[in-house]
Amino acid sequence: MPELPEVETVARQLAPKLRGRMVKEFLILDPKLKGLKSVALKGARITDVFRMGKKVVIAFKLATGTERFLGVHLRMTGRLIWVAKQTRGKVDTRHLRARIVFDKGELRFIDARRFGTLEIVNNLEELKPQGIEPLSRDFDSITLSAMMLKSKQPIKVWLLRQDRIVGIGNIYASEILFDSKISPLRKTHRTKPNEAEKLVKSTIKILQKAIDSCGTTFSDFQDSRGEIGNFQSFLKVYDREGQPCKSCKSPIKRLVQAQRSTYYCSICQK
DNA sequence: ATTATATCCTGATCGC
DNA sequence: TGCGATCAGGATATAA
Numbered sequence: 673m674p675e676l677p678e679v680e681t682v683a684r685q686l687a688p689k690l691r692g693r694m695v696k697e698f699l700i701l702d703p704k705l706k707g708l709k710s711v712a713l714k715g716a717r718i719t720d721v722f723r724m725g726k727k728v729v730i731a732f733k734l735a736t737g738t739e740r741f742l743g744v745h746l747r748m749t750g751r752l753i754w755v756a757k758q759t760r761g762k763v764d765t766r767h768l769r770a771r772i773v774f775d776k777g778e779l780r781f782i783d784a785r786r787f788g789t790l791e792i793v794n795n796l797e798e799l800k801p802q803g804i805e806p807l808s809r810d811f812d813s814i815t816l817s818a819m820m821l822k823s824k825q826p827i828k829v830w831l832l833r834q835d836r837i838v839g840i841g842n843i844y845a846s847e848i849l850f851d852s853k854i855s856p857l858r859k860t861h862r863t864k865p866n867e868a869e870k871l872v873k874s875t876i877k878i879l880q881k882a883i884d885s886c887g888t889t890f891s892d893f894q895d896s897r898g899e900i901g902n903f904q905s906f907l908k909v910y911d912r913e914g915q916p917c918k919s920c921k922s923p924i925k926r927l928v929q930a931q932r933s934t935y936y937c938s939i940c941q942k
Numbered sequence: 943a944t945t946a947t948a949t950c951c952t953g954a955t956c957g958c
Numbered sequence: 959t960g961c962g963a964t965c966a967g968g969a970t971a972t973a974a
Contacts, residue, residue, distance in 0.1 A: 674967070674968085675967065675968095678967085704951095726968080726969095745968085745969090746968090747967095747968050747969075748951090748952095748966070748967065748968055748969095749951090749952080749953085749966090749967090767952085783951095783952095784951085784952055784953065785950085785951045785952050785953080785966090785968095786950080786951050786952075787950065787951065787952095787968065787969080788968095789969095822943095822944090823944075823945090824944080824945085825944085825945070829945090832968085832969090834968090834969075841967055841968070842966090842967055842968080843967055844967090888967075910967090911967095930945095930946080930947090931946095931947080931948095932966095932967095932968095933965090933966090933967095
């Protein structure tokens with residue numbers, strides 16, 4: 673689920689719910705997360721919630737004035753659910769891995785596959801990803817071209833590398849390449865300057881549109897029920913194997929690269 | 943240094 | 959309906 677637009681959506685929706693709240697308790701339920709020094713945040717107040725790469729960052733201020741940052745990586749199935757009031761009776765606590773309890777309400781970290789990670793750091797720098805933020809000014813075709821020259825990987829695989837560009841995952845990689853009219857099989861260093869330019873434009877366009885649509889399908893934060901992402905209706909190639917290309921009508925193809933599905937139109941993308 | 947493979951986990955879905 | 963095989967939107971440690 674969570675690529676850049678989804679993580680951005682989570683952060684944006686949580687921010688107004690969490691800002692200003694004081695941590696009453698930070699409970700770790702999954703033994704896999706037990707190394708986390710969650711007690712360090714007891715009594716801390718949340719100052720902000722935002723996205724960095726694919727992580728949701730929650731910023732805290734301790735009573736002493738010291739800052740702390742919680743980095744949450746959702747990986748495949750992680751979710752952060754805001755629960756405004758304590759529900760009485762049956763609560764689905766399956767896959768509940770951690771809880772941050774406030775005077776009113778709590779934040780739940782739910783993660784079926786348990787790939788998600790939590791980390792607490794003293795400096796925000798420690799959560800900063802290596803790669804370029806595609807929605808920042810640092811992301812331009814000159815920079816991209818220079819980076820792409822260094823890799824012989826297929827471009828689809830390369831786009832997933834978080835140490836180069838952050839935030840692109842398996843869905844958006846396919847969508848961006850379709851929009852760019854570049855084959856996922858193309859060797860990264862074989863892209864021409866005008867294609868790098870196109871890639872920059874397509875990346876920004878796709879990611880921004882997905883953010884505007886609140887991402888691609890996932891559950892609501894209050895009741896963890898309603899689907900709030902809308903971007904799936906804009907997907908042009910992802911999960912559309914055999915269906916007609918939105919542009920040329922020829923069937924969309926699927927292939928596996930680095931053990932992950934890639935979808936593309938072999939007519940439109942060269 | 944870059945690139946391919948195995949691995950971490952669990953649930954949903956597919957084919958028989 | 960049951961059962962095993964396969965797949966899933968992520969990333970990294972290890973091997974080549």
